[in-house]
Amino acid sequence: MRSMLWNHRVRPSGDRDRIVVVGGGFAGVRVVNELARLPVDITLIDRTNHHLFQPLLYQVATGELSEGQIAPALRGMFRGDAGVRVIMGEVDGLDLEHRTVHAFCAGADDTLTLPYDTLVIAAGSVDSYFGHDDWAEWALSMKTLDDAQRIRSRILGAFELAELEQPGPKRDAQLTFAIVGAGPTGVELSGQLSVLCHRILRDEYRSIDPSQARIVLLDAVDEVLPSYHPALQRRAHRDLDDLGVDVRPRHSVVGVDETGLDVDGPDGRSRIEAGTIVWSAGVRAPALADELARTAGIARGKSGRIPVAEDLTLAGHPEVFVIGDMADVEGVPGVSPAAIQEGVHAAKVIAARLQGHSHPGPFRYLDKGSLAVIGRQRAVADIPGLRLAGLPAFLLWALVHLYYLVGWGNRIGTITRWMWSLFARNRREQVISMTSLTSDAESKLRLRRVVDRS
């Protein structure tokens, strides 16, 4: 049963246009930001209560930054914009004909119905396990803050397990971390994990030497960072070698189970016993894209994404925009600068319509380049007309990320933390969360005895 309860709850909007934005990531937040000053009623709906700065998520997963530092509350971001309303809930239905969005919200007695004049869908992406969704049970996703906290607890927990284990294959497996996917996320996580093992945790154990931990970075591609210039790929590979990461391009994962992975490589099939497996191998559009394609009667693009017109609207529905990772736009990668640019463009089109100005024309993606950090003070920067590596690339990386972080408090906190880490050997966030561990299928198994008794 769906109710129109919503209508009773919003302040009377009079003749103001109603804009519903689905998703509070880079794309959605930018749309709201750009339109917040116009006389419109904006509803931003997200499954969480925060805007996640995904490029630094691996630093939460490895204990360098705290959750709040990369995830300001969406409400706080739009506190001063009286025309913006934030809802924590999950969109589960679209009615393009009647221009309404249906959403589940924890607090509502019923499904909410949100009528719109303009709809912006920016629901991002989910992990793609190449059709093997059962792998998700063992290969940890790293998309949300809950994921990052679980990975942190699992990584630190693996060392705890190993410390109490006899030397042998089981202990070796507990000290093996497999990271599937050698894009920026996989490369950055591997590098940080190496710093954790070699620098941060050194001298903290008595039976094991954390620097003996094995970090394996696997990908079917020919070289790490496949979208980068070959010279930078080689440089990143060498930097990872220096950090002790076992880098294996041209290795495809063919099986994932409780104790490790099966891998096909140039030398045939092999087995990697690994206590911790992190998945950063690829993404696909979320379930909402199915619903949208079905409702609109269109075919889905690559990775299940939604093909859009050159102004980012849905074919036959100029009032519906699809932006960010969910949109399939020729030549535009699924990265945060693209999501931001698409958000700005969608907002321009919407504002032009509202104000009766001329249409701003088709979306043009400006490739500002890519940055990936490797370990502590090394990075690669692939900027059009400029290729950097080492410390200069690292400094550029740090500046760009600080610039895009939301809020001065978070910027100052993050840079302070990074400066501190140049000298100190500790990590700020080393808490193993039992809640986080026990919500995880594999650990549930392992920790059952402990938890049953507590």
Place this chain on the structure above:
Amino acid sequence: MRSMLWNHRVRPSGDRDRIVVVGGGFAGVRVVNELARLPVDITLIDRTNHHLFQPLLYQVATGELSEGQIAPALRGMFRGDAGVRVIMGEVDGLDLEHRTVHAFCAGADDTLTLPYDTLVIAAGSVDSYFGHDDWAEWALSMKTLDDAQRIRSRILGAFELAELEQPGPKRDAQLTFAIVGAGPTGVELSGQLSVLCHRILRDEYRSIDPSQARIVLLDAVDEVLPSYHPALQRRAHRDLDDLGVDVRPRHSVVGVDETGLDVDGPDGRSRIEAGTIVWSAGVRAPALADELARTAGIARGKSGRIPVAEDLTLAGHPEVFVIGDMADVEGVPGVSPAAIQEGVHAAKVIAARLQGHSHPGPFRYLDKGSLAVIGRQRAVADIPGLRLAGLPAFLLWALVHLYYLVGWGNRIGTITRWMWSLFARNRREQVISMTSLTSDAESKLRLRRVVDRS
């Protein structure tokens, strides 16, 4: 089946004394600190991997500080002390005759057996629900970091629920926070919660006004902060009144259920509908105290604690020390300064024995006074010979807490954060953790629909 696996794992100790310390709280950590430089083998065992600075836990529960800022990893604290070994596990058996401790550890194939020459038990306390353990399902405990994260998610989640609710009794209940127990924890949490409602979250919602939230602080005692001087009690009560907290001394909780509390007060029985209930009403000794009393054949003291001799050892077992909240020592309250002093004293006795020095004599508790902060810049300080309130007490409170925090990184981070909060209106940690929420019985119910679909 118990194995002696442990013996194979520790480095050969030769003739060095083996000291096992159970619990990494204020008492246990202090013992290890004091003895770490001596030629002994120390094993510190704790259920978690961190030392929790409990006096600031309520600041994590209200989003002011991050988890890591008040919880350094135990391993990191003793990294440089080669004679100290840290184990994450739970003690579940004591054999005083054979001088061994049995523990469950997540990683071990079997129960660990730890032989000792000296045993220090500092396992702290758990919440006491006055014999109504079923209340724990609805009245949230605030003893661990997992607890604090759950409370933070519940508090912020309550506003999300209320924002989508029609005006009426259900919404009022969602915006009611009941805190049971008006000791320092309850008073400090109430004050911070008021700051959250009136200052931090102001203007963030569109249907509700968070400053209309009701914070009820209940306790059976005659006045808040029962251990303080009456003048300071009255001052604290007035400060809480000013902050809009509904303070109700002389109110006993007689029932707790899914939707609220039943309370007996001077005017008879009443009902408080509350979406969030936090329990800070009292503590008792943990299950390990039962085991210890049974094994040693002694009667337990008040709140199930263990009576000890004047040098903090167990009757008939001079090699076993019981310190901190678990020890029942005449005239010594269950507060962190007492735990620290007991830790120092136990270490002195142990060191004197090892070095053949004379026994340092009985433990003497030095009451350094008490401090409780109320809201933003108000506090009460009840120091022997000195009673302060308002800003001077607040400054003293801040100094003392910074001094006792472990690690310069955490001190600098915390003071920076507090200074920032004087001016900025945001909270650093506002993330609602779904993992945390859904591990909670009540929220499971409420969020079932959302979660089932995700």
